[in-house]
Amino acid sequence: MKTIIEPFRIKSVEPIHMTTPEQRQKMLEKARFNLFALRSKDVIIDLLTDSGTGAMSSEQWASIMRGDESYAGSPSFQRFEAAVQNLMPFEHIIPTHQGRAAEAILFSILAGIGKNIPSNTHFDTTRGNIESSGARAHDLVIAEGTDPNSLHPFKGNMDLKRLADYLDKHGQSVPCVMLTITNNAGGGQPVSLENIRAVAALAKSHGRPFIIDGCRFAENAYFIKQRESGQQGREIADIVRDCFSVADGMTMSAKKDGFANIGGWLALNDADLAEQARNKLIQTEGFPTYGGLAGRDLEAIAQGLTEIIDDDYLRYRIRTNEYIVERLDDMGIPVVKPAGGHAVFIDARQWLSHIPPLQYPGQAVAVGLYEIGGIRSCEIGTVMFGRQPDGSEIPAAMDLVRLAMPRRTYTQSHADYIVETCAELMESKDSLKGYRITKEPKIMRHFTSHFEKLA
Numbered sequence: 001m002k003t004i005i006e007p008f009r010i011k012s013v014e015p016i017h018m019t020t021p022e023q024r025q026k027m028l029e030k031a032r033f034n035l036f037a038l039r040s041k042d043v044i045i046d047l048l049t050d051s052g053t054g055a056m057s058s059e060q061w062a063s064i065m066r067g068d069e070s071y072a073g074s075p076s077f078q079r080f081e082a083a084v085q086n087l088m089p090f091e092h093i094i095p096t097h098q099g100r101a102a103e104a105i106l107f108s109i110l111a112g113i114g115k116n117i118p119s120n121t122h123f124d125t126t127r128g129n130i131e132s133s134g135a136r137a138h139d140l141v142i143a144e145g146t147d148p149n150s151l152h153p154f155k156g157n158m159d160l161k162r163l164a165d166y167l168d169k170h171g172q173s174v175p176c177v178m179l180t181i182t183n184n185a186g187g188g189q190p191v192s193l194e195n196i197r198a199v200a201a202l203a204k205s206h207g208r209p210f211i212i213d214g215c216r217f218a219e220n221a222y223f224i225k226q227r228e229s230g231q232q233g234r235e236i237a238d239i240v241r242d243c244f245s246v247a248d249g250m251t252m253s254a255k256k257d258g259f260a261n262i263g264g265w266l267a268l269n270d271a272d273l274a275e276q277a278r279n280k281l282i283q284t285e286g287f288p289t290y291g292g293l294a295g296r297d298l299e300a301i302a303q304g305l306t307e308i309i310d311d312d313y314l315r316y317r318i319r320t321n322e323y324i325v326e327r328l329d330d331m332g333i334p335v336v337k338p339a340g341g342h343a344v345f346i347d348a349r350q351w352l353s354h355i356p357p358l359q360y361p362g363q364a365v366a367v368g369l370y371e372i373g374g375i376r377s378c379e380i381g382t383v384m385f386g387r388q389p390d391g392s393e394i395p396a397a398m399d400l401v402r403l404a405m406p407r408r409t410y411t412q413s414h415a416d417y418i419v420e421t422c423a424e425l426m427e428s429k430d431s432l433k434g435y436r437i438t439k440e441p442k443i444m445r446h447f448t449s450h451f452e453k454l455a
């Protein structure tokens, strides 16, 4: 069959509150054109993030009732630990309330002034946790990874030559080598199994621990199965095990490929590191058998991990993004290709070439998608990255708009609606105006800035 259907039936629904363009115009003005300031009920399709926004299965809801809330030694922890170890064969599994808490604990032990930590591309919370310790974070993704038009099948790969030079140059100041799968900040692009193994070998030959940021491990494994020679016909779970069996540890946000609304973990093989991490965990998150989570959350993650490695689910998920990217590409809307695992990225700088970067073409596209179709997306460009620590403002490397797909939440007709909204925006794109920021905080300005549309 050509039609790839959603591989689930719907048993419980959440109504979408429909709005008119006139109502949305008013809401935008009230929000000062900052989409983070909208109430979610005023959004028709919410593509702000894929983090913690997915739908849980009936089995996950059932497992929630099984949650055992004992302070110590809960069987829910044992189920959680077994489910993680089934896919990621690490000795020590340390639950946390989110991925960033796992990072904060890891880097409180490994990072610090004078340290240097490489990755393909550090996610922003990873970078934040490294840099706030006084260490430096470096991105060594392959050159194709930053070219929106390159069709390289594994644009998230680490540049092995640069990593080897980096390890030689920085020597003992490198406490670990990180690798993000898929590469979120690089557009959700995958890393090949061959590259994962090569990074592991390089780290090992330099005596450095190798830590995977595994937030989208199942999407990454699906890309490996589709695109890497010799991997077709294998079980996703086996590919996942191969990826993690060459690492010394991992950080994880269960809000991504844990299929949960909250949660995360830090996993390590080294007993001494794990003991330090657990001591820090007790200080900041909670006792080691619950971390920052309730027993029911641990159950939801344990069940989620058995569902996320399903071929049918992954085919539907990856295909949805490919479908939207193909349609937008056919229309002449510049998009990052090939489609990533969790989101579609529109290249707003190229599309709205009449709006200079310092007038935020990405914001103009994001606001336009909301005006026309009530779709909430996220500017990833000069609004997010343009303000420099010295107070000056420069264009970001790219002005992208991210349409992040929540898991198991939207259907084919929603995908068609997204495509139609983009087609409508295409009609009026030459009349779109840039923006000016009228109020902004000192850091992370994209969350709370006020905007004014230029005349």
Ligand SMILES: *Cc1c(COP(=O)(O)O)cnc(C)c1O
Residues within 6 Å of the ligand: 051, 097, 098, 099, 100, 101, 123, 125, 126, 180, 184, 185, 213, 215, 252, 253, 254, 255, 256, 263, 264
């Ligand atoms: C989301 C994410 C994190 C942080 O996880 P949270 O649960 O949001 O704290 C870290 N790394 C990557 C690649 C992510 O996508």
